[in-house]
Amino acid sequence: MNNKSRKIGAIVAVVVAISAGTAVTHRRAAKQPAPGPAAASAPVLANATRPPSDQAVTALLALPELKAWSEWIEKKSKGAAHGAVVADSSGNRTINGRSYQAYSFVENDAESAHFWQGFYVTPAGDSILVEDAATGDVVSVDEWRQKDKPLERLKEN
Template sequence: MFKPGTLSTFHSLLLVPAALMLSLALAGCQREKPPAPAKPAASQPPAQPVRTRDQAIASVMALPEIKTWSEQIEKGSRGAAHGAVIEDDPAPRLIGGKPYYQLSFVENRKQNIHRRASFLVAQQGDDILVEDAETDAVQSLSEWRRNIRNIELKSR
């Protein structure tokens, strides 16, 4: 028969290969697991499209006030003078860390050019600001419109 302690040694010998096979099976299962799904990136607002210089000029020319001024200049001069938007400085002006094109609406006459208003058009987004030439203050388009209408009403 078996000597004392022989059975436990025999069982121990049987358990070693079983434990080895079990650990290999577990290791194999761990390798076959699909990778964890990627965490969604932090939600960022989509970047606003960049506005080109030509688009900025077109946005100023599309303002109703500028259209009216252009028509008045053409009509008043019988075609001798024209309204135009020109770039004051090719370097963008930074306001609150945001770059703006520096544009002016001018009355273009043969003998001279007369500036009517200076605009700052955001390179990204829809912002248009107006610069007050007398005070160098910058105001919103809606504030400028209120001021223009008040001036027009007083001059009548």
């Protein structure tokens, strides 16, 4: 699945906003419009049909790249936007015989969520793969760091 096919507004999601070293979780059901400015801070009801794994989300949030991106987004937007992890509603994907859930890291503000990177994480959080948005291929976190140099995105902006 590439970033063009991700429909952030129509996702059964857990959005984890990363702010000042803490994580705040908001759950949103499929096909609900994204909350507007007045509702941005209120949690929205969860769709419990496919809850994301807390261990998977914790493992993903531990990546130094996501921490750095979140801090940069917060600083650049003067607190108006935050880094967030969104669980994709498309279900699990089997890769090399293991089940992975799809997640996206997004820049989340009161109006919208802007896709930054796709990930696949096992429910136990013991394996993270990174999706190449152009091809849909997945690589290990180490390969992604070597090939894409994700922390350099912050230097470009």
